Amino acid sequence: MRNPFKNIGPGALIAAAFIGPGTVTVCTLAGIKYGYTLLWAMTLSIIATIVLQETAARIGLVSQKGLSQVLRTQLPEGMLRKFILGLVLAAIVIGNAAYEGGNISGGVLGLQALGSSGIYSIGAVSINLYSLLIGGIAFVLLYIGNYKVLEKVFLVLVILMSLSFVITAILTKPDVLGLLKSSFIPSFPKDSILMIVALVGTTVVPYNLFLHASLVNQKWKNKADLPAARKDTIVAVILGGLVSMCVIIAASSLSGENIDSAAGLAQSLEPLYGSAARYCIGLGLFAAGITSAITAPLAAAYVAQGCLNLGNGLKSRNFRLIWMSILIIGVLLATFGIKPIQIIQFAQIANGILLPVIAGILIWLANQEDLLGIYRNSKVKNGISLIILAITLILGVRAILSVLGIL
Template sequence: MKKFLKNIGPGPLVAAAFIGPGTVTVCTLAGVGFGYSLLWAMLLSIVATIVLQEMSARLGIISQKGLSQIIRTEIKNPILKGFTVILILSAIVIGNAAYEAGNITGGVLGLQTVIGNPNIEIGGFSINTLSIVIGALAFVLLYIGNYKLLEKVLIGLVTLMSLTFLITAIMTKPNISDIFMGIFVPKFSGDSILTVIGLIGTTVVPYNLFLHASLVKEKWQNKSDLKYARNDTIIAVVLGGLVSMCIIISAAAIQSQDISSASDLAKGLEPLFGSFAKYFLALGLFAAGITSAITAPLAAAYVASGCLGWNSNLKSRKFRAVWAFILLLGVLFSSLAIKPIDIIKFAQIANGILLPVIAGFLIWIMNKSSILGVHKNNTKQNIFGFLILGISILLSVATLNKVFQLNIF
């Protein structure tokens, strides 16, 4: 057990990154709107995420480089390289800055459910002090620059989040046979297609591929460690997927359709199952918000460092400057209740285009013997990889359809 725990590391950080307030909200809406019938989409998301994240981890350990570093060195055509680097920087750095406010706000909503809303008025502005508290906590953990400490804190928060959502789901006393039907018997309709794509899109996250490749080399340096990285990835992603399923199951217990966020879910469960359900869910939402508030700036810093050829050391000035900028914007937008709609729309577009580009590049690079040697993809890994590439293209089209209202679906 001690050896097992010693080799759990970057995987939970990846799970922490994809289970943010956005995931909680999408899963809540899926449960309220469609009951257990979309649980199969989460199973598909778990498999897709494991395949891509395993590739990313394998690449990081064998090459001892981040994904953005390899992109910068392997794409030889200057025009294509410039386009790819700009797309990555736009989607990950600017995108994470836009989403960071949502991450912090999610953590704030969790705390507000328990301790209220301590706003202060300054110069006509209403400032949410909880946003500043969460931002300060994230800043301290990132500034210390100790990977092992960061890893332990995030593993603890992911464990807390997992337990709270699991307990909440159990409290709803779900029908087990209906759950298994929802997981293994796919049901699909025109009304649910955007929700299905949303569930997959919040789990298969482009910036996690960059984050994972960079983090594994902080933990492991030897090829013999690949088995630990693979187990770490599978356990963490499955755990993260189960958390998402628990949220869907909890939301399915609510009869009212007047639910639009996770905080509404917490309030909706209270009359059915008492205040305990509300507090468990609030703790889970807080953990989801703060873990994503830490990992999003961290991922942006790794991406910027790799794309621009900087030192990716956690304590380097340029590295710290990137995550501090992302965190500051998130705190500012969240504490003043500013909604950067245009920036978020831009981030959605960039991420929508980026996912198939990065998935395609990752599959290409994972077949290069010059980088991976005997550890390149085998036939089975390539088959799964290309299937997921097809899914990512569908996600990309759906995202552009949603943003530009093209009415493709």
């Protein structure tokens, strides 16, 4: 009771990781187009994410290894192992490099919603100074290489993000009865299937599974800590899901408006609910951007470290080289407004394949007695996990078809 934050673990980083600018944008569009009616999809997302993240955390804590390390040791030698490890590297390392520019740009939009544009022109070249600021903050925190420092910083950012979006939702004076009804009773408005899939897809994130398994053994070393790790996961994912719901609720107050981003939401809310709404959305979007800008390179470094057997440690040379490369790419993309469309499309296809593959492998690993012993899955957990696997398969197919222009 003297220190309520003592048992807080990597859950704060995981919650911050899946509430990125992309999630905020998808939730904004869902609220504007469909009002409260798709809140149930976030409830489903929360349940699916808790199941998968708890499994990843359990594997990480019991084995005291990252998920990519476990894959490398548990999968039989041959083409299958090479394919899966190659897919993981492509989807997460290359993918996070491509997405990093968007993470930093999201944080920039949040700062711009608070005031000046941050753009400085040198002749015909325009440079966004805010992206350099966010990149610099991310660099310092990652270079320190101290898990406890990251944990405390992310706890502050998650609290800031949560308060920002919750206050914004409250300012719009939502219909509480309608919220509760929409959160638990599924409905399918016309042309809403892709949006439902997008809402689940922004919450169930492949790289978070790898990040969680690696970070949980930075916090806890004993199998007796599994209940604390499980509680940390459940609380963090529920909190993250509620934050996403608050974005939908806030956007619902502008139902039917022509808004295509969270920055547009901030500008549109101000005339109706005062400058507090704009500042709250701006701060929330900044926190979402900067946390994702840190967790994406961190996850990629952990994945590469495990897949390529590069050794351990946040301060190791290879680990730092990987996250530095991804962060620098992201800063350059955001600073000069470059969008590597083909690389992003490749990453989306790779992630679309990776999500159901990793979900299936997680279920397989969670049933390995030689890996988890008495901590392996129960029949009930397996039943729930198989349902989640079906959902991830749908998400993966949708992501691939969308990139190919079929959907």
